[in-house]
Amino acid sequence: MRIMISADMEGATGVTYTQDVVPGTEQWQRMRRMFTSDVNACVAGLHDGGATSVFVNEAHSSQRNLLLEDLDTRATMLTGRHKPLSMMQGIDSGVDGVVFLGYHTGAGVDGVLAHTYLENSITGVWLDGVHASEGRLNAAMAAEHGVPVLLVTGDDKACADARDYVPDARVAVVKECVSRYAAICSPPARTAELIRTEAAEGMKHAGRYAGEATPHRVEVEFDATHLAHAAAVVPTVELTGVRRVGFDAPTMTEAMKAFKVVTAIAAGAVEGIYG
Numbered sequence: 444m445r446i447m448i449s450a451d452m453e454g455a456t457g458v459t460y461t462q463d464v465v466p467g468t469e470q471w472q473r474m475r476r477m478f479t480s481d482v483n484a485c486v487a488g489l490h491d492g493g494a495t496s497v498f499v500n501e502a503h504s505s506q507r508n509l510l511l512e513d514l515d516t517r518a519t520m521l522t523g524r525h526k527p528l529s530m531m532q533g534i535d536s537g538v539d540g541v542v543f544l545g546y547h548t549g550a551g552v553d554g555v556l557a558h559t560y561l562e563n564s565i566t567g568v569w570l571d572g573v574h575a576s577e578g579r580l581n582a583a584m585a586a587e588h589g590v591p592v593l594l595v596t597g598d599d600k601a602c603a604d605a606r607d608y609v610p611d612a613r614v615a616v617v618k619e620c621v622s623r624y625a626a627i628c629s630p631p632a633r634t635a636e637l638i639r640t641e642a643a644e645g646m647k648h649a650g651r652y653a654g655e656a657t658p659h660r661v662e663v664e665f666d667a668t669h670l671a672h673a674a675a676v677v678p679t680v681e682l683t684g685v686r687r688v689g690f691d692a693p694t695m696t697e698a699m700k701a702f703k704v705v706t707a708i709a710a711g712a713v714e715g716i717y718g
């Protein structure tokens with residue numbers, strides 16, 4: 444049983460603020476340790492539940508956040524950016540389950556550091572008409588490869604979101620959202636116990652099934668009109684509203700590749716203070 448962990452940072456233990464997740468800051472240096480602690484608890488729990496190897500894919504920002512020197516020796520880690528499948532790199536490598544660790548809610552809804560790919564500028568993403576977080580998008584890609592989502596960790600809002608898009612998955616609430624930048628946090632020793640227990644439980648659902656590639660429609664709304672116009676330059680992407688674009692893709696993997704291009708082009712069009 445080979446399991447993958449897609450590890451994002453906004454939903455990690457203790458993280459509530461911009462500086463907590465921006466590489467290079469003093470707070471980030473501190474939070475990396477708690478983020479790594481969450482991952483190690485998950486690796487331990489997955490092994491308790493029968494995993495034979497665990498592969499961690501760093502999924503936050505520069506994708507150089509976890510402390511390899513402190514990683515559980517039973518795991519390996521993909522660190523660094525520029526990966527075709529991004530947060531889900533490795534989902535097509537024959538894994539028997541995936542964990543979404545440190546996940547958060549999507550742009551436009553309540554939740555600690557809520558966003559979808561871009562920290563701001565995007566105000567909402569919809570997958571086949573349903574408001575979608577990164578978790579929902581990534582779960583659709585996992586389903587395409589026949590990989591069950593075993594566990595989602597994050598704040599209470601991210602876990603409530605997960606209950607909707609992957610009802611069979613376990614959840615581990617590591618903090619209670621008070622606002623986008625505030626949460627009631629449990630110490631890492633406590634959240635580690637919880638993550639470990641839930642990861643072991645999650646292993647009951649491990650095991651690949653026959654995945655199916657199906658067409659999907661993605662819509663993205665921005666906070667400024669020119670960002671939608673910039674995104675609409677991408678082939679297959681059409682303007683569907685004043686600040687909104689949409690596109691169809693033959694598979695979820697293709698949809699995510701197109702989404703990545705849309706976010707990159709829009710991010711490049713953001714101008715200083717006015718956005």
Ligand SMILES: [Zn+2]
Pocket residue numbers: 451452453547560577
């Ligand atoms: Zn994220």
